[in-house]
Amino acid sequence: MATDFEQRYIKARKSVVEADFMHLNEMQRKAVMTTQGPLLLLAGAGSGKTTVLINRILNILRYGSASDTTQLPPNASEEDIETMCGNNTVAARLAAAYEPCPPWNILAITFTNKAAAELKSRLEANLGAVANDIWAQTFHSACVRILRRNAERIGFSTSFTIYDSQDSQSVIKRIIKALNIDEKNYPPRMILSVISKEKDKLHLADHYLEIAKQSGDMRQTVIANCYKAYEKQLRDADAMDFDDLILNAVRLLQENDDIRSYYQKKFKYVLVDEYQDTNHLQYLLVSLLSGGYENICVVGDDDQSIYKFRGATIENILSFENEYKNARVIKLEQNYRSTAHILAAANAVIKNNTERKGKSLWTEDEEGELPHLHLAYNQDEEAQYVAEKILEGYAEGMRWDDHAVLYRLNSQSNAMEYAFKRRGIPYKVYGGMRFFDRAEIKDMLAYLNVISNPQDDLRLLRIINTPTRGIGNTSIEKLAQIANEEGTSIYDVINRCEEYPQLKTPSAHLRLFIDMINNLIEKSGTMPVDELYDEVVIRTGYLKSLEAKDTQENVTKAENVKELKSNILNYISESTDTTLFGFLDEISLYTDLDNLDKDADCVSMMTIHSSKGLEFPVVFLVGAEEGLFPSARSLGSHEDMEEERRLCYVAISRAKERLYISSAMQRMLMGKTTNNRISRFAEEIPDEHLKKDYIPKGRSFSDTSFDAEPRRQQPQSKFAPVITSKTAAATLPDFKTGDSIMHKSFGEGEITKMTPMGGDFLVEISFNCVGTKRLMLKAAARLMEKL
DNA sequence: CGCACCACAATTTTT
DNA sequence: TTGTGGTGCG
Numbered sequence: 001m002a003t004d005f006e007q008r009y010i011k012a013r014k015s016v017v018e019a020d021f022m023h024l025n026e027m028q029r030k031a032v033m034t035t036q037g038p039l040l041l042l043a044g045a046g047s048g049k050t051t052v053l054i055n056r057i058l059n060i061l062r063y064g065s066a067s068d069t070t071q072l073p074p075n076a077s078e079e080d081i082e083t084m085c086g087n088n089t090v091a092a093r094l095a096a097a098y099e100p101c102p103p104w105n106i107l108a109i110t111f112t113n114k115a116a117a118e119l120k121s122r123l124e125a126n127l128g129a130v131a132n133d134i135w136a137q138t139f140h141s142a143c144v145r146i147l148r149r150n151a152e153r154i155g156f157s158t159s160f161t162i163y164d165s166q167d168s169q170s171v172i173k174r175i176i177k178a179l180n181i182d183e184k185n186y187p188p189r190m191i192l193s194v195i196s197k198e199k200d201k202l203h204l205a206d207h208y209l210e211i212a213k214q215s216g217d218m219r220q221t222v223i224a225n226c227y228k229a230y231e232k233q234l235r236d237a238d239a240m241d242f243d244d245l246i247l248n249a250v251r252l253l254q255e256n257d258d259i260r261s262y263y264q265k266k267f268k269y270v271l272v273d274e275y276q277d278t279n280h281l282q283y284l285l286v287s288l289l290s291g292g293y294e295n296i297c298v299v300g301d302d303d304q305s306i307y308k309f310r311g312a313t314i315e316n317i318l319s320f321e322n323e324y325k326n327a328r329v330i331k332l333e334q335n336y337r338s339t340a341h342i343l344a345a346a347n348a349v350i351k352n353n354t355e356r357k358g359k360s361l362w363t364e365d366e367e368g369e370l371p372h373l374h375l376a377y378n379q380d381e382e383a384q385y386v387a388e389k390i391l392e393g394y395a396e397g398m399r400w401d402d403h404a405v406l407y408r409l410n411s412q413s414n415a416m417e418y419a420f421k422r423r424g425i426p427y428k429v430y431g432g433m434r435f436f437d438r439a440e441i442k443d444m445l446a447y448l449n450v451i452s453n454p455q456d457d458l459r460l461l462r463i464i465n466t467p468t469r470g471i472g473n474t475s476i477e478k479l480a481q482i483a484n485e486e487g488t489s490i491y492d493v494i495n496r497c498e499e500y501p502q503l504k505t506p507s508a509h510l511r512l513f514i515d516m517i518n519n520l521i522e523k524s525g526t527m528p529v530d531e532l533y534d535e536v537v538i539r540t541g542y543l544k545s546l547e548a549k550d551t552q553e554n555v556t557k558a559e560n561v562k563e564l565k566s567n568i569l570n571y572i573s574e575s576t577d578t579t580l581f582g583f584l585d586e587i588s589l590y591t592d593l594d595n596l597d598k599d600a601d602c603v604s605m606m607t608i609h610s611s612k613g614l615e616f617p618v619v620f621l622v623g624a625e626e627g628l629f630p631s632a633r634s635l636g637s638h639e640d641m642e643e644e645r646r647l648c649y650v651a652i653s654r655a656k657e658r659l660y661i662s663s664a665m666q667r668m669l670m671g672k673t674t675n676n677r678i679s680r681f682a683e684e685i686p687d688e689h690l691k692k693d694y695i696p697k698g699r700s701f702s703d704t705s706f707d708a709e710p711r712r713q714q715p716q717s718k719f720a721p722v723i724t725s726k727t728a729a730a731t732l733p734d735f736k737t738g739d740s741i742m743h744k745s746f747g748e749g750e751i752t753k754m755t756p757m758g759g760d761f762l763v764e765i766s767f768n769c770v771g772t773k774r775l776m777l778k779a780a781a782r783l784m785e786k787l
Numbered sequence: 788c789g790c791a792c793c794a795c796a797a798t799t800t801t802t
Numbered sequence: 803t804t805g806t807g808g809t810g811c812g
Contacts, residue, residue, distance in 0.1 A: 112801060140802045164802075242802045277801090310800060409798060411804080431800085468788070589802060609799050631798060647799080670797060671803040 002070065009076055012084040016096035017067040019089075021055055024048075031330045032056045033067035035269070038324035039297040040317070044361045045346070045653035046337025046615065049299055053271060054122050056297065057106060057134065060269050061127070064099035073098060103133035105268040107289060110138055111277055113590060115613070119273075135267075139282055140242060140589050143249035147240075148585075150259055154252050159581055161239040161453045162588040166437065168192055168230075168241045171458060175229045181222060195227045199243045200280045200311055202250070205231040236489070237456045246281045253288045264292030275300030275320075279311035287323070294324070302357050303350050306609060306647050308639075318357070335361045335653075337615050339368025342659050344689040346652040349681050353642045361653075370691040371652075371659035373624075373682055378666040379412070383419035386620045389660055390425055390603060393618055395780045397745060397773070400426050404604040404616040406651050408629040411669070412622065413605050420603065424762060424776060430606040434591060440546075440557040444564055445587065447536045450517060451524050452580050454491040457483070461490065467545035469513060475506040491517075516540065529583050530568045537561060608651045619655035621648075624663040625676035648681040661690075733781035735763065744783040746770045 002010070014033070021029045028048055031041050032055045043049035059067060073080075083095040110116045116138050123131035135142065144162070151158050163171070172188040198208045205228040212220035234240065240248060253260045270290035272278070275298035278286070290296035298320060305314045321327045335343055343361050350356070376382035390403050405416055405427075413429050420427045435441060443466055446459040454460070457480075465471045482500060483490045495518075497503045497510040516539055524532050537543045546558045571586055572578050604616065623629055629648070634640035652659060663678045682690070735741070739751045749767035754777070761777040 138802070162802090165800095245802080307800075309798080411797080414803085472788075591801070607799060610801095633798070643799095668803075 005076075005078070006070070006072060009072055009081055010070060012081045013066050013096045013098070016084050016092045017059060017063050020062070020093075021059070024051070024055060025334055027330060027332050027334065028052050028055075031332065032059050034328055034330065035060055036065050036068045036295060038294060038320070038327040040275075040320045040327055040329045041297060041299040041332065042317075042329065042357055042359055043299050043301055043332040044335060044359050045301065045304060045650070046335045047332035047361070048334075048336055049273075049332065050118065050122070052332065053108065053119065053273065053299060054126065056271070057108065057123065057269075058126060060101045060106060061103060061130075062093070062100060063097045064101055066096050066098040069098065071098070101268055103127075103130050104135070105266060106271075107135040107142070107267045107269070108137075108271040108273070109142060109286065110136075110273040113138055113141075115273060116141070138589065139285070140245050143245040143285070144585060144589065146249050146263070147245065147252065150252055150256070151248070153256055153259070154248055155235070156240065156248070157238050159238075159453065161237065161449060161456050161459075162245070162585070163234065163239050163241045163458070164588060165192075165242065166442070167239075167458055170462075171230055171233055172226065175226050175233070179225060179229065181226070186219075186222060186226070191223055191226050194223050195230060196243050196311065198227065199247045202247070202281070202284070233457070237458060238453055239456060239458070243281070246285055250281055250284050250288065253285075260288060261292070263289055266292075268293050269295045270297070272296070272298045273300075276302055276305035276314060276317050277307050277312045278316050279313055280316075283313075283316045296324070301359075303353070303359060303646055304612065304650050306612065306643060306650060308643050314355070318355075331357075331359055333359055333361055335363045335365075337656055338363065338653060339365050339657060341368050341370050341689050342652065342655050342657075345371050345659065345685045346649055348686055348689065349645060349652065349684050350649040352684055353645050355639075355642055369658055371655075371661060371685070371689065372691050372693045373678075373685075374660060374662040374693040375678070376662055376664045379415040379623075379664050379668060380419070382622055382662045382664045383415045385662060386416065386622060386660070387419045387423050387425060389620070390618075391423065391776050391778065393658075394425075395775055395783055398617065400601045400603045402617040403620070404606070404611065404614070404618070404654065405620045405622060406606060406608045406611050406654065407622050408608060408631060408647075409623070410607055416605055416622070423778075425603055426601065427603040427605055430604060431610050435560070435563070436587070436591065438557075438560055440560050441564055443542065444533075444536065444561055445584070447520075447540060447542075448533070448580060448584060450491075451520050451532075451536070452584055454517070454521065455489040457490045463540070464490075464513065467541050469541070470509040471506055471513065475503070475510070478502055524580050528572070529578060529580050530565065530572060532580065533565055533568055537565075608647050611654050612650050615654055615656055617656045618658040619651070619660070621651045621659065621661045623667070624661050624679035624682045625667065626679055627674065627676050628667065628669070629679055630681070645681060648679075733777060733784075735761075735777060735781065735784070735786070740787040741765065741784050742787055743767070743780070746773060748787065749773075 017033060018029065021032050024032060025048075028051065031039070031052050035056065041049075041052065043052070065071070080095045084092045086092060108119055110119060116136055119136045120131060120134075123134060123136065135145075137145065147156070147160070148158050151160055169188055169192065172191055173183075176183055176186065176188060176191075203211070205224065208227055209221070209224040212224035234244070253263065267289050270286065272286050277300075286296065286298070298317070300317050302314055302317050305312060305317070308314070321329065338346070340363055343363055347360055351360075374382070374385050376385055386405060390400070393403060394400060405413075407413065407416075410431060417427065417429065436445075443463055446462040449456055449459040450463060461476065461480075464476065478500075479490050479493050482502075483493045486493070491514075493500075494510050494514045497507045497514070503510065520532070520535060520539065523535060527535070543558060543561060546554045546561070567587070568583060571583050575582060575586070604614075608621075627635070630641055630644035634644045661682055663682060664676075666673060666675055668674075735751060735754075737751050737754050740748065741751060742748050743765070746765075746767045747769050749765045751763055752766045752772070753764035754761045762774055763777045763780065764772060764774050765780075766772045
């Protein structure tokens with residue numbers, strides 16, 4: 001039973017902390033001040049989740065457990081209470097702090113580099129250099145950091161190599177060939193996915209092989225043998241794939257009491273972002289790392305769990321309260337992103353799911369515009385509709401990058417791109433080939449990897465004959481065979497190639513190659529990474545071979561090779577660890593999704609999946625059709641359907657001001673034309689929150705099955721017909737450079753420049769009041785007249 | 788060894 | 803419809 005003094009002390013202390021977080025709403029503040037023990041934070045879309053995470057960390061750093069404990073300092077006095085209630089805020093804060101936490105005892109885990117970088121930079125903005133001591137990292141980079149110290153305990157060197165998914169795939173393909181397995185029945189992708197699932201269950205290859213044998217299932221046994229070979233090859237190469245990073249970190253912690261207790265003592269506070277995306281292994285990792293103090297805060301939104309297919313289990317979030325009996329739960333439901341109508345639409349859709357914690361977003365924001373539903377005849381008309389709306393928005397003064405087009409399948413971008421190109425709308429498609437996936441970049445990184453770890457057969461094989469240096473397939477097969485028989489690496493065999501009579505023919509070429517590699521290895525000991533890279537580019541003859549043929553493709557490749565240099569320089573300037581190891585670590589966990597945002601003013605096009613976490617003033621959700629979204633594969637399964645619905649919820653909740661949903665009655669997919677009904681998700685939005693934009697004559701929304709019409713017959717649309725280059729020229733409004741004009745929104749101005757662009761003109765108008773604006777002529781003309 | 792041609796498959800994706 | 807990967811020829 002707390003004494004009166006204790007109660008007053010605790011209350012006074014709490015209000016000191018509280019005063020620091022008055023800029024937050026009540027629930028956010030509650031989350032920030034709940035620092036002790038397990039906490040499940042259900043944070044809806046746009047509810048200020050990252051802000052809460054940051055402020056929670058600030059609270060922990062400044063005040064320790066002050067806002068959430070009944071413990072008093074041993075020397076607590078009446079004077080302290082006076083100080084805390086007094087006007088001297090500095091003194092009050094000092095008195096309130098109770099075991100403030102050093103930054104290096106805090107671990108904040110995210111999924112993506114981007115999220116980690118955002119966390120870091122916002123913490124740095126608040127704290128300065130101190131922020132660098134907080135472990136704000138991705139799951140994978142945190143594991144690498146732990147493994148780099150301790151990998152020897154589980155049979156790897158501390159300088160192990162990291163394989164990306166492409167590397168894993170190459171390894172599996174080689175194994176399929178070596179084991180003489182039929183690739184048709186056992187696609188590499190499938191095998192890798194089984195291996196990944198087994199790793200998620202903490203099953204190593206031997207364990208799985210046993211399970212497979214006992215089940216008597218031939219297929220499983222075949223896959224298990226692949227797993228076994230895969231595991232061996234990676235171990236021989238001193239390599240870990242992405243799953244291994246987590247798996248091995250978990251095993252390391254489970255099997256070594258000293259290491260586990262070191263980290264459990266170290267991490268007094270653990271925070272996990274996007275908890276709904278975690279898999280079983282990640283759950284284990286988090287519970288191991290936080291196992292000391294159990295001050296674990298997980299943040300997530302069960303309604304935004306959309307990665308089941310890659311192992312995420314919503315179970316982690318749903319059963320958090322069972323795992324931690326004393327867990328507290330706080331919901332953040334106030335939304336600061338979208339207008340009321342858009343939120344209502346999102347809520348209306350998601351409430352049809354049964355497997356959820358139950359949350360309902362609300363806003364103090366105004367109603368805003370009604371979301372629109374447009375029914376198009378086919379994907380081209382749909383694209384045209386989207387383009388029109390974007391041009392309207394642009395003419396109103398919005399930027400291109402205020403707009404985003406979201407779709408279920410990457411292949412849907414084609415029709416959009418075509419329409420955008422034709423109208424000169426600048427756009428960027430996300431999710432295509434990435435910089436670090438390009439062959440030339442992979443080649444250069446393979447060289448660096450071999451220099452850093454010559455035992456890495458996979459990377460060595462990648463570059464042994466790239467550029468061609470007279471080491472053909474036959475020689476490579478022989479090398480691999482010898483290495484396999486002797487249980488050594490290919491690098492070792494080449495080093496002693498003169499000893500083998502069967503390598504007599506290529507031995508001169510092999511010697512030249514291995515001397516070059518050895519020379520580079522030697523240099524890597526003393527040379528800074530950037531200079532070493534220059535050496536690699538020259539000495540390997542890679543750049544020379546690109547310059548030998550003057551094609552556009554090769555010019556681009558050469559540019560990319562040079563671009564990688566600027567990445568290295570950038571790394572050196574930002575990092576303390578400027579060794580080759582350090583750089584390779586960073587790069588192997590890096591995707592260039594991170595620098596998307598700072599790109600030029602462009603409309604964004606991406607899948608709904610990749611839009612998670614982003615927001616745009618105007619969102620187009622295209623392809624809202626049964627069979628496409630929800631996808632045909634989800635139709636049979638309740639569980640999958642709910643995941644699709646969550647996906648829809650994610651899409652809708654990206655929109656801040658305007659939401660356009662569209663549906664094509666006829667769509668070409670994979671070369672076949674299909675007729676689809678409007679997506680059930682669109683139907684789930686009640687009429688008071690959805691403006692049905694366009695209903696073709698004689699057809700209702702509920703009956704959209706209709707006889708396919710030839711697409712040349714244009715529907716009686718209120719929108720412009722498909723614009724071919726000819727009609728475009730004919731219908732161009734009559735404006736020219738030098739014209740004085742009056743614009744509805746921007747007032748008077750003069751046209752200073754006109755640039756033809758995809759059947760339209762980009763006009764530059766110098767307005768008297770609002771400065772110079774660049775508009776697309778056709779869209780702007782409606783709001784303009786000549787003076 | 789490099790290129791051309793044909794067969795074939797084809798959610799969603801971070802690290 | 804599109805992209806990729808494997809095969810066969812010059």
